Amino acid sequence: MTVEIERKFFVTSNDFKKEASKSYTIKQGFLNRHEDRTVRVRIKKNKGFLTVKGKSSDDGLVRFEWETEILIDEAEQLLKLCENGIIDKIRYEIHIGNHIFEVDEFFGDNEGLIIAEVELMSKEEHFDKPNWLGKEVTGDIRYYNSQLSKQPYKYWK
Template identity: 70%
Template sequence: MIEIERKFLVNSDAFKTEAYTSYTIKQGFLNSNKARTVRVRLKDDKGYLTVKGKSTANGLSRFEWEKEISQSDVEALLPLCEPGIIDKTRYEVKSKDHIFEVDEFYGDNEGLVIAEVELRSESENFEKPNWLGKEVTGDIKYYNSQLSKKPYKKW
């Protein structure tokens, strides 16, 4: 249950024509402590409860546990979340052996587009699509839990 991922800014909308699927996400944080975050997420009409541990020093790895819950459970828990609900569309783009998840944010984070790729090891190589920009792995201001507190529009 260790998640290994790298995170990048996106420098164009070209990923949208390469996406094989997309869906809306609404999520809130019940706890956004640096040592652990607990979030509830509605992904279209499916609900999830996720617990993430503290990231390693390089920001590449951290514990992640996720459980599917009902849409009504998410709707009941969202009002209990810390201020700053995240709204975004996620696009999934296949690039060789990897899938990039590209998040286009709305509301107070509008204008921010971030791509993540999950890896099997911290040293795994992958091909970077031409729309991939600056790497921001380990920069906590790009974590959704931080974007809910200090949105992109307020930077």
């Protein structure tokens, strides 16, 4: 069990791709999308994961997270049981200062959306902001993957 402290931002250009140390595909779905918790199945590269995330704090910065690795075959079977709206994306990892930014480039119904996340040790922790980092969207639930699977980016008005 861990507590996740995370900030999210729009990405304003593709410059992050030149700075990425690695990238990989992610396919994920949600077995449960309740406002108090989500249960996610994810295939990342060639590994499967089952994750439970709790409700976010009022400011959207902090929430409980539990994750365990599962067999890839199990993850593929569980994806078939997920609620509608499978998420497909490429994740890029970019090291900036003492932090790793995870930048997700979405495809399918969320194509055109690129979001960066940075995990912190405390809410007040300082981090260097790269030039491709745009408006902060931390706490805006529309940008949670569980919500993007239900209300995809391409349908936003």
